[in-house]
Amino acid sequence: MTATLTKPAWDFEYETQLLDRLVAQHAPNLPVVDRSETRPPETPEEIKNIGQYRVFAAAHDLFIVQAIAKAIGPIIDDPHWQLILSRQLGDDGVHALDSVLRARELLGYDPIDEVNQLIQAQWDDLGDLPIRDWFGFAAFQLHYELHNVAPFLLNGKVGRIKDPETSSYFADKVIPDEAVHRYAVIDWWKERYDAASVDEKAELAAKLLEVDNEFQRRRSANLKNNYWHKGYLAAGIDDIEEIGDIYDAWRREDLSYLLDIPIDQLPPLVSVHDDA
Numbered sequence: 001m002t003a004t005l006t007k008p009a010w011d012f013e014y015e016t017q018l019l020d021r022l023v024a025q026h027a028p029n030l031p032v033v034d035r036s037e038t039r040p041p042e043t044p045e046e047i048k049n050i051g052q053y054r055v056f057a058a059a060h061d062l063f064i065v066q067a068i069a070k071a072i073g074p075i076i077d078d079p080h081w082q083l084i085l086s087r088q089l090g091d092d093g094v095h096a097l098d099s100v101l102r103a104r105e106l107l108g109y110d111p112i113d114e115v116n117q118l119i120q121a122q123w124d125d126l127g128d129l130p131i132r133d134w135f136g137f138a139a140f141q142l143h144y145e146l147h148n149v150a151p152f153l154l155n156g157k158v159g160r161i162k163d164p165e166t167s168s169y170f171a172d173k174v175i176p177d178e179a180v181h182r183y184a185v186i187d188w189w190k191e192r193y194d195a196a197s198v199d200e201k202a203e204l205a206a207k208l209l210e211v212d213n214e215f216q217r218r219r220s221a222n223l224k225n226n227y228w229h230k231g232y233l234a235a236g237i238d239d240i241e242e243i244g245d246i247y248d249a250w251r252r253e254d255l256s257y258l259l260d261i262p263i264d265q266l267p268p269l270v271s272v273h274d275d276a
């Protein structure tokens with residue numbers, strides 16, 4: 001394992017360049033659409049699909065709230081990181097609330113029972129892994145805040161149907177908040193990793209990779225069946241065939257960056273395709 005002494009900051013510019021590079025590599029013919037080519041939902045089916053997507057988004061965000069609430073104290077006892085997590089909890093709670101309210105407008109009923117079922121399904125898949133210990137919580141934060149970013153950004157690039165309320169809320173609130181969340185997760189990991197000795201780093205890296213892979217195994221079906229599928233339906237597009245390859249490649253980049261291990265020296269990772 002080779003420590004990289006100077007590396008670029010993981011910021012908006014870094015992410016943009018990374019996504020462009022991965023798209024060029026894995027999906028050079030991705031049918032990117034200009035914002036002027038998009039339109040609001042028109043048919044009852046299109047409106048329902050966006051409503052269902054917001055129901056799922058609410059379940060994603062409220063699951064984060066539940067996991068962080070359980071971790072503050074037992075797993076995260078440092079008041080500095082408790083403060084940072086409190087902000088994330090508050091932001092993701094507001095995202096969940098907005099999703100429920102918009103879904104209610106679009107669907108014409110209160111979807112809270114469906115939100116609850118979708119949250120329960122995540123706990124059923126993941127078990128206690130997100131709150132099992134420090135590493136489980138680290139894997140949870142990486143999977144929920146960082147590893148899933150590329151497919152989310154790609155949907156925005158190729159989607160043909162956009163709900164104006166959802167788009168403006170995402171642009172003004174969700175996207176800036178989520179950037180803060182994932183940069184904080186990176187800082188939190190780095191604080192511990194950068195202070196470790198060479199031997200401790202090797203142990204930390206091996207442990208994180210093991211738990212991150214376990215998380216991937218438990219989450220792949222949900223990513224494909226819900227996150228991506230519902231996203232496509234809402235955006236009025238067919239399957240993005242290369243999404244799994246881009247997801248895997250982005251996750252490799254995340255882990256390579258966090259562990260200071262060059263991509264070609266990382267061990268093989270569990271792929272989102274493995275659970276097919």
Ligand SMILES: [Fe+2]
Pocket residue numbers: 061091092095174178
């Ligand atoms: Fe969120």
Ligand SMILES: [Fe+2]
Pocket residue numbers: 064088092145177178181
């Ligand atoms: Fe978040």
